[in-house]
Amino acid sequence: MSTSSASPAQAPGVEPLGRAAWFATISGLCASLVSIGFARFAYTPLIPPLIEAHWFSASDTVSLGAANYAGYFIGALVGRPMAAALSNRWSLRLLMLIASAAFFACAYPLSVSWFFVWRFLSGVSGGAIMVLVATTILPHIPIARRGFVSGMIFLGLGLGVAASGTIIPGLLQFGLWETWIGLGVFSLVLTAVSWFGWPVHNPPPHPITASAALGETKAQKTALRVLYAQYSVNAFGLVPVMILLADYVARGLGRGAHVGAFYWILYGVAAIGGPLLAGRVADVIGFRQAYRIALLIQAVATAALAVTGNPIVIGLSTVVLGLLTPGIVPVALGRINEILPRRYDAQRAAWSWATSGFALCQALAGYGYAFLFSHSGENYALIFMCGAGALIVALLLDFLVRKES
Numbered sequence: 126m127s128t129s130s131a132s133p134a135q136a137p138g139v140e141p142l143g144r145a146a147w148f149a150t151i152s153g154l155c156a157s158l159v160s161i162g163f164a165r166f167a168y169t170p171l172i173p174p175l176i177e178a179h180w181f182s183a184s185d186t187v188s189l190g191a192a193n194y195a196g197y198f199i200g201a202l203v204g205r206p207m208a209a210a211l212s213n214r215w216s217l218r219l220l221m222l223i224a225s226a227a228f229f230a231c232a233y234p235l236s237v238s239w240f241f242v243w244r245f246l247s248g249v250s251g252g253a254i255m256v257l258v259a260t261t262i263l264p265h266i267p268i269a270r271r272g273f274v275s276g277m278i279f280l281g282l283g284l285g286v287a288a289s290g291t292i293i294p295g296l297l298q299f300g301l302w303e304t305w306i307g308l309g310v311f312s313l314v315l316t317a318v319s320w321f322g323w324p325v326h327n328p329p330p331h332p333i334t335a336s337a338a339l340g341e342t343k344a345q346k347t348a349l350r351v352l353y354a355q356y357s358v359n360a361f362g363l364v365p366v367m368i369l370l371a372d373y374v375a376r377g378l379g380r381g382a383h384v385g386a387f388y389w390i391l392y393g394v395a396a397i398g399g400p401l402l403a404g405r406v407a408d409v410i411g412f413r414q415a416y417r418i419a420l421l422i423q424a425v426a427t428a429a430l431a432v433t434g435n436p437i438v439i440g441l442s443t444v445v446l447g448l449l450t451p452g453i454v455p456v457a458l459g460r461i462n463e464i465l466p467r468r469y470d471a472q473r474a475a476w477s478w479a480t481s482g483f484a485l486c487q488a489l490a491g492y493g494y495a496f497l498f499s500h501s502g503e504n505y506a507l508i509f510m511c512g513a514g515a516l517i518v519a520l521l522l523d524f525l526v527r528k529e530s
Contacts, residue, residue: 142270145324149262152322153278155315156217160224160254162285163308164247165193170293171304178301180234191488192241196248198484203249204256205477213261214323217254221316224250228309232302255480259458260473265324269408271462275455276404282451283396290390347525348464349475355416355519356457357482362423362516363453364490365508366392366430366446369498377505378434388443395447403452404459412459417523419456423449424516431509 142150168190175186208216227247234240259278266274296304370392375385407415426442433439458476465471494508501507 142266142274146266146270146274148322149265149324150274150277152217152319153258153262153274154281155319156221156254156258157279157281158284159221159281159312159315160247160251162281162283162288163312164224164227164251165197166282166285166289167293167308168193168244170289170297171301174297174301180301181237181240185237189237189240189244191491192244193248193251194484194488194491196245196250197252197255198248198481198488199245200249200252200254201256201477201481201484202252204253205473207253208257208261208473213257214325217257217261217323218316218320220250220254220257221312221319223247224254225309225312225316228305228312232305232309252480252484256473256477259455260469260476261324263458263462264469272404272406272408272412272455272459273401274404275458276401276452279400279404279451279454280397282454283393283399283447286396286447286451287390287393290386290393345464349461349478351522351525352457352460352464352475353479353482355420355522356479357486358515358519358522359420359423359453359457360483360486361490362420362427362512362519363446363450364487364494365512366427366443367450368491368494369505369508370430370443370446373430373505373509374439377503388439391440392443392447392450395444396451399448399450399452400455402448404455407456407459412456412463413523416453416456416460417520419449419453420516420520420523423453424513424520427509427516428513431506431513 172186172190175181180186181189204216211219224247227243227250230243231240259275262278263271263275293304296307299307371385371389373385374380374388403415403419406418410418422445426445429438429442457479461472461475461479465475494511497511498504498508
């Protein structure tokens with residue numbers, strides 16, 4: 126993509142983003158907001174109204190939420206083949222249309238099967254977009270700006286978390302049907318905004334060299350395998366806070382639903398800045414070092430929830446975990462790009478594997494923690510310590526890698 130001349134305030138040596146690069150970045154943000162930010166996180170505050178309105182039973186409503194996770198896993202696997210058949214640009218357009226259509230379809234609770242299919246398809250869209258969106262855009266971005274652009278792309282995740290605690294409750298005042306239709310209309314608008322922003326051509330192939338022809342080196346393969354394991358285990362660390370934070374404050378600490386909702390909103394507001402902050406830090410100190418620091422901070426913040434009920438400590442932990450829940454995504458992607466510099470096809474394949482592993486472990490963690498929670502007498506501290514332990518394991522795994530090439 127072309128770039129414009131640097132402005133006087135532009136830092137020397139940092140290549141600026143041109144108009145096309147900015148347009149692509151905004152398109153990426155729209156895609157992540159529609160297919161993951163709304164399609165996944167907006168469902169959480171809709172669960173109680175769905176049950177209260179007798180659209181579905183409580184067990185069916187929870188299962189319908191899990192349908193999105195199942196679809197996400199499938200989408201992470203089919204994203205690359207789909208792009209190979211249709212091109213990245215048309216695949217992303219189609220996936221956003223599918224996610225938008227799912228919102229309109231969910232406004233009509235014709236049956237559990239009908240709802241399941243559309244929740245599943247919205248998950249497929251999210252998984253495929255997660256695999257394709259950044260790897261479509263970043264090869265056209267100057268290397269020094271990729272952390273920032275990656276953060277902007279995944280800002281949609283943070284906006285979705287924030288919307289789940291703020292905008293969605295406001296829409297629910299008009300009714301469930303109106304909420305689903307509103308999400309569909311907004312998603313269509315974002316799809317239209319992004320329509321012409323996607324790069325026309327797929328990422329340029331990397332020139333074949335002797336080392337490239339032989340594939341990854343042994344060190345690179347080891348680094349990738351460790352990263353897959355880290356990113357998957359990271360899911361086990363994030364899920365406890367995602368599913369229990371508000372309930373822990375409301376019931377576990379006895380502070381009521383309103384206070385629990387406040388902490389969830391705080392978590393969501395922090396999530397807005399997570400991708401940008403994490404991407405910027407990674408641009409400065411490197412993605413590997415940023416990932417290590419992020420894992421350590423997450424572990425400390427999660428463990429703090431297990432050992433204290435102090436509102437200030439809980440607030441700080443909530444902000445940290447809100448920042449890093451979506452913030453870890455651009456850091457992990459950047460780490461893959463560090464391991465496989467300029468090998469765009471290999472980067473996309475590696476990111477697909479990493480996303481698939483994360484999606485699978487996220488689903489397993491959700492069901493596993495739910496089982497442990499119910500069979501431990503609702504022991505919140507145990508769940509949070511399990512999450513902190515998983516994050517420490519993910520951090521220690523990184524020290525198995527010395528050099529990528």
